[in-house]
Amino acid sequence: MTPDELNAARDRLLPDVVTGGLRVLFCGINPGLLSAATGHHFARPGNRFWPVLHLSGFTPRRLAPAEQEELLTYRLGITNVVARATARADELTAEEFREGGRILTAKVELLRPQWLAVVGVTAYRTAFGDRKAQIGPQDRTIGSTRIWALPNPSGLNAHWTAETMAQEYARLRAAAESAAGDGFPATS
Structure with a gap:
């Protein structure tokens, strides 16, 4: 993908993968711009979302x-706090995060997932006005939906390795499994 093609994706909206x-x-x-250009969430090669999942x-x-729609078969989905594509998350304003939190709340009220997993505790803090939130389950709920703040899988988040991120994501998976009474597919 050329720099011009990536730049043309700026401000594009990427559809959610939800049901x-x-x-x-x-x-x-x-x-990110590559995600907006390709239409695939977490598309940047250095992003660790797909390996960690x-x-x-x-x-x-x-x-x-490109296989993101397959997530729905595992009863998993993807959305974003802010829908607008940018080269870097620091291009977003605090107001965009707060408005994104309001839109996300309405989306969760409509879809009613068991868990909302925000991948980026700083984004969660800003979107929901909870400056002291830490990684892990949150006290806040949206209706019956529980919330979990997860580490951001971006390659720029050097504080977390893929392995330590996977441990935190697995904590969420275990909580979702115990609440549902049935498991996600076993890893092979």
């Missing part, structure tokens, strides 16, 4: 971004 009855709705910060046991194999 009713989701166990976990993963929520990114906002789409597999390592944590949510999917039986590592999916490619």
Whole structure:
């Protein structure tokens, strides 16, 4: 993909991968330019979302971004706090995050997933006005939907390795499994 093609994707909106009855709705910060250009969430090669999803046991194999619709068969989905594509998340304003939090709340009220998993605790803090939130389950709910803040899988998040991220994602998977009474597919 050329720099011009990537730049043309700036401000584009990326459709959600959602349906009713989701166990976990993963929520990114906002789409990057490659995601907006390809139409696939977490498309940047250095992003660890897809490997971590597999390592944590949510999917039986590592999916490619182009296979994102397959998540629905595992009752998983993807959305974003802010729909607008940018080269970097720091291009977003605090007001965009707060408005994104309002839109996300309405989306969750409509879809009613078991869990909302925000991948980026800073994005969660800003979108929901909870400056002290930490990684893990949150006290806040949206209706009956529980919320979990997860580490951001971006390659820029050097504080977390794929393995340590997978451990945290697996904690969410275990919580979702115990609440549902049935498991996600076993990893192979």
